[in-house]
Amino acid sequence: MPEIFDYFVPWLKGQKMYFSPHIDLAWRRPELHRLMSNENPNPPSDKVIEAILKYGKMANRYADQGFAVRGKLAEMNGLPGIENVLLGNGSSEVYDMILRSFLQPGDEVIQHTPCFGIYKLRTLVAGGKMVSVPMKYKWGDEHLQYDPDGILKAITPKTKVIIVANPNNPTGNFMDAAHFERIAQTGIPFIVDEAYVEFAGVKEKSQVGLVSKYKNVLVTRTMSKAYGLAGLRFGYALGDRDVIMQIAATLIPWNQSTIAMWAGLAALEDTAGLKMRVDFNNSELDRIMTEVNKIPNVKAFPTRGNYMLFDSKAPGKTGDGMIKHAESKGMILRGQEPMYGSDGWFRLTIGSKEENDMFIAAVKEYFLK
Ligand SMILES: Cc1ncc(COP(=O)(O)O)c(C=O)c1O
Structure with missing residues (x-):
């Protein structure tokens, strides 16, 4: 047996x-x-704590699909509406949804190392294979350098997702805007992880503009870092409406709690x-x-x-x-x-x-x- x-x-x-x-x-x-x-x-600020308390008192109720906070995120990022925004229980969950959406066993994902470890873990659980392209560095360099040519060279017919963090964790630097465009032009699902972008300024550094130009580009963000809500679990992806809504088929209903949604909205409003x-x-x-x-x-x-x-x-x-x-x-x-x-x-x-x-x-x- x-x-x-x-x-x-x-x-x-x-x-x-x-x-x-x-x-x-x-x-x-x-x-x-x-x-x-x-x-x-x-x-968290007093405004966020107020929202936590208010919606904590309504924790007997299911959340809606996040109309208010998705609307706010769409507006803040110059996107048409809530269907351009996918909510996750942290951006780690957003990565899980994205990778489950694109990978079949044996498919490849490209990441740029050293980097955040969850991309690999969620790739392996989906049956994918992680291809790591190292950044370039020798003692005396100002930064570890992004290697966009190395990323493009690593593409094979099995490549289903490319992930680049901007700024990268743990190296702290940014890739030049022109290189994002080059990778986007491959047509392969290209995920730009902007977990820390608020520290440098969304206007100055975000690649969210590419989302309207290339359907295959998705931007992920989190409220765990600059907004200081790691324990609340609030991540999101921004992308083309049809692409986001297809990925949303993998979303576990009520993945983000009512408290996280409303506290997240309060944090977004607390400029x-x-x-x-x-x-x-x-x-x-x-x-x-x-x-x-x-x-x-x-x-x-x-x-x-x-x-x-x-x-x-x-x-x-x-x-x-x-x-x-x-x-x-x-x-x-x-x-x-x-x-x-x-x-x-x-x-x-x-x-x-x-x-x-x-x-x-x-x-x-x-x-x-
Ligand atoms: C680059 C990067 N992306 C995503 C995350 C995940 O954040 P969370 O799942 O808390 O939204 C982290 C956390 O350290 C990170 O460093």
Whole structure:
């Protein structure tokens, strides 16, 4: 008799539930400083809390399809209407819907590494194969460089989706606008992840204009970062009406809670709240970068996310060693696999002013002692 495991789809075998040990640790030990998950250090504004309370009292009711907040997002992004907007329980869920919509087992997805890990996990669960194109880098470069030619070269007849984050996590930089257009022209579903775009400015940096020009371009965003609502779970995709509505066939009914929808709308309307968070983040980024770049053999990469990547070639020091040193001071940082022949990588999420001071002190202690 076959056993239950013989009935699972073969591509699920070996795949595991995703969880973040560092986030679990941070909840278990609230005294630790959470400088690791690209969260916003500032809690939601009063206007958002009011919406949470108001709709918390109506939590016995099902949500509608999100008319109000989808309308607001369409209007903010110069799109015709709610059918250009797909809501997700975080943008991670939006990726799941997109990948399930386009992939059959064996199909390929192209991502640009290093990058956000969920693209790969959701690709594998859909039976797809992840093709990773590395960014270009050598010690001394200002940035890790996007490689649009490398992405175009990686296309095969099996390529069904191309994903590029702008700015990229964890490198913090942006790809030139002209390269988005080149990739869009392939006709392959092209997803631009703008999870952090508000920190640099939607007007200045968003590629949402391509959505009206190319049906195959989708832009994803989240309210987990600049809006500071990671725990609420609010992500969305913007795209051509017919494309969005086809992907919406995969949407689990009532995926986004009533509370998230209305709190999200309140956050979108609270433009002063967003500006405060963005200004705080960007001035802290500049301060940390200036301080860390004073340390010989340590490089902080310019970023307009709420995180910063570092490389080091200090003799006898490693990124892992830095993370352990920070841990001994009560801070949780994020690691980065050795890459480009260096084991000096480590990552920071911007914290409160005090936490950032602690981080700067810890980096100086570790690399200068
Ligand atoms: C590039 C990028 N995209 C998407 C997300 C997912 O955000 P969420 O699922 O919270 O909307 C993250 C989270 O860290 C990210 O770094």
